[in-house]
Amino acid sequence: MIEKVQDNKGRGAWSIKWRLTVLYFVSAFGILLISTVILYWVLAKRLVKEDGQFLAAKIGLLREILKEEPNNQDVLREEIEWERAPFRLAKYYARILGPSGNIIIETGKMRSIAPVGIFPKPAGLSEIPSRATRRKSTNGHNLLLMTALAKAGGPNGGIRVLQLALDISHEDELIFDYRKQLVIVLLVGILLSAGIGIFIAGKGLKPVEKMTRTIQHISAHQLHRRLGQSDWPLELNDLAGAFDGMLDRLEDSFNRLSQFSADLAHELRTPINNLIGETEVTLSRERMPGEYREVLESSLEEYSRLSHVIESLLFLARAESPEANVEKKKFDPRKEIEDVIEFYEVMADDKGVKISFAQTSNPDSDFVLNADPTLFRHALSNLVSNALRYTSDGGKVDIGVSRSSTGRVDVWVEDNGIGIEHEHVARIFDRFYRVDSSRSENKSGSGLGLAIVKSIMQLHRGSVSVESEPGKGTKVTLSFPS
Numbered sequence: 001m002i003e004k005v006q007d008n009k010g011r012g013a014w015s016i017k018w019r020l021t022v023l024y025f026v027s028a029f030g031i032l033l034i035s036t037v038i039l040y041w042v043l044a045k046r047l048v049k050e051d052g053q054f055l056a057a058k059i060g061l062l063r064e065i066l067k068e069e070p071n072n073q074d075v076l077r078e079e080i081e082w083e084r085a086p087f088r089l090a091k092y093y094a095r096i097l098g099p100s101g102n103i104i105i106e107t108g109k110m111r112s113i114a115p116v117g118i119f120p121k122p123a124g125l126s127e128i129p130s131r132a133t134r135r136k137s138t139n140g141h142n143l144l145l146m147t148a149l150a151k152a153g154g155p156n157g158g159i160r161v162l163q164l165a166l167d168i169s170h171e172d173e174l175i176f177d178y179r180k181q182l183v184i185v186l187l188v189g190i191l192l193s194a195g196i197g198i199f200i201a202g203k204g205l206k207p208v209e210k211m212t213r214t215i216q217h218i219s220a221h222q223l224h225r226r227l228g229q230s231d232w233p234l235e236l237n238d239l240a241g242a243f244d245g246m247l248d249r250l251e252d253s254f255n256r257l258s259q260f261s262a263d264l265a266h267e268l269r270t271p272i273n274n275l276i277g278e279t280e281v282t283l284s285r286e287r288m289p290g291e292y293r294e295v296l297e298s299s300l301e302e303y304s305r306l307s308h309v310i311e312s313l314l315f316l317a318r319a320e321s322p323e324a325n326v327e328k329k330k331f332d333p334r335k336e337i338e339d340v341i342e343f344y345e346v347m348a349d350d351k352g353v354k355i356s357f358a359q360t361s362n363p364d365s366d367f368v369l370n371a372d373p374t375l376f377r378h379a380l381s382n383l384v385s386n387a388l389r390y391t392s393d394g395g396k397v398d399i400g401v402s403r404s405s406t407g408r409v410d411v412w413v414e415d416n417g418i419g420i421e422h423e424h425v426a427r428i429f430d431r432f433y434r435v436d437s438s439r440s441e442n443k444s445g446s447g448l449g450l451a452i453v454k455s456i457m458q459l460h461r462g463s464v465s466v467e468s469e470p471g472k473g474t475k476v477t478l479s480f481p482s
Contacts, residue, residue: 028193
């Protein structure tokens with residue numbers, strides 16, 4: 001029974017094993033059928049050709065006898081009557097007619113089997129018949145007939161008509177038996193090809209079954225398992241590599257999601273616990289209106305922090321959506337940089353930090369940026385905010401723009417703050433990742449600012465890079481495609 005599997009729409013579909021088996025069966029059947037037909041046709045044609053050559057040779061021999069010894073009846077009789085004895089399977093008949101159509105000599109019983117009237121028109125004196133005529137004998141046997149003119153030698157010479165017949169009934173039986181044998185061979189070959197096809201298809205798909213079993217054991221707790229590429233056939237190597245690549249991405253996403261969930265729970269737990277604790281303490285006894293106001297103000301700070309975290313997470317979720325796109329337009333980034341500097345000048349003055357727009361090597365250069373201005377300001381603001389947070393009093397924060405050798409526009413923010421340890425640089429763009437809470441006196445950050453910067457650059461098909469040295473400062477560069 002043909003195996004079938006059901007697809008998602010409930011429609012039956014043949015398995016690959018049976019598709020291969022059927023294709024192998026059809027191709028083998030076609031080859032066997034064509035081979036048997038060709039063999040049968042070749043045998044039939046060969047027999048007809050040999051029979052025609054035999055009759056033509058006999059005509060040539062009788063012509064020679066009539067030419068050399070026309071009156072030697074013994075030689076003619078021997079050729080016509082006695083020589084048919086070796087041809088017991090293919091019975092040979094010959095007849096010689098005179099000019100008036102009278103029978104001069106013929107093989108015994110030929111008149112009742114092959115009468116004179118069934119023979120075709122004779123070939124000319126110098127013509128050798130190339131094809132025999134097929135006729136039915138009076139006893140129902142199949143005959144091959146050939147007729148030719150011959151010239152008798154001697155003083156009484158004249159034109160003779162040679163009529164030859166060959167009983168090919170045995171050949172028909174041979175061909176019929178051969179046809180039956182070919183049919184048997186064809187049927188046996190079909191059955192063997194079907195069985196071999198099933199075996200070959202099953203053997204060939206063993207790696208697929210092995211791959212399926214391996215995949216079935218991969219779960220959320222075993223994402224580290226891989227198919228590998230060394231043990232598979234060449235055709236499955238690319239598939240195994242692509243599947244392992246998908247597992248790498250899934251494992252990375254799963255780990256990030258797990259870490260994100262843990263970080264999110266931790267990040268939300270602190271303000272919620274603070275709110276619960278303050279509320280419980282406040283409700284433990286009657287208090288003055290001013291005390292309630294202090295609690296509400298403190299709660300408002302925690303609410304603001306929660307709101308900021310939620311808004312940041314929503315932004316990241318939208319930015320990583322496959323449908324997310326940005327409304328790009330061309331603008332001069334220097335104008336946006338000056339607006340950001342103006343916004344953060346008050347905060348910088350409060351900390352005693354100098355914030356400025358660094359001069360480029362060519363101030364008159366045309367820096368045209370093709371980006372979303374709002375997202376550009378958002379990313380730049382996050383970098384400036386971080387720089388101010390980790391720069392001590394008396395420090396400085398520089399913002400600059402330049403064009404790289406590849407034509408990309410680079411916008412960078414550089415500070416001379418506390419810097420970042422080398423082992424932490426690769427992870428500072430992860431969500432909720434903080435190098436060390438002791439790095440800043442201001443611990444109000446959510447750990448999402450740089451993650452948002454990275455998402456914004458990915459939306460613009462750009463990149464972000466960090467150069468930092470502990471105790472000397474950090475430089476973050478946003479590289480936008482031209």
